[in-house]
Amino acid sequence: MAVHAPENILHQHSFDIEGGNFTNAGTVSTRIKSILKQIGLPDNVVRKSAIVCYESEINIVSYARKGVINLIVTPKTVEIEAIDEGPGIPNIELAMQQGYSTANQHIREMGFGAGMGLHNIKCFSDKFDISSEVDKGTFLKMIINTP
Secondary structure, X not given: OOOOOHHHOOEEEEEEEEOOOOOOOOHHHXXXXXXXXXXXXXXHHHXXXXXXXXXXXXXXXXXXXXXXXXXXXXXXXXXXXXXXXXXXXXXXXXXXXXXXXXXXXXXHHOOOOOOOHHHHXXXXXXXXXEEEEOOOEEEEEEEEEOO
């Protein structure tokens, strides 16, 4: 985990996510997109950040009891961490495969659970780290470089 001197941080914020609350799903990624636009980051950085945040947020809402998304913006990077208290991922390699999903029927009926979340997060991050512990939760760290 990178350590930032306070003078290197342009913006920092944490957002709580309630598991199972599909009514508010996507609001954090919308807020982060707005913050990044206000800072004046390039559109491609804002878009990539919004995608990785949205996918992380939907995973927390779909699978975890609760979670948090942390945003840290520095002159060189947008860093997004997603930390949840959920069932964890028993096989990360399998979960990273495009199209793999453990979503239940209810989640699929709402249009989620296509198995693209972790795949998209990895594709749209310049750096991506994941760790998970069964019955504890999952930690994602995504870094998008700014020009």
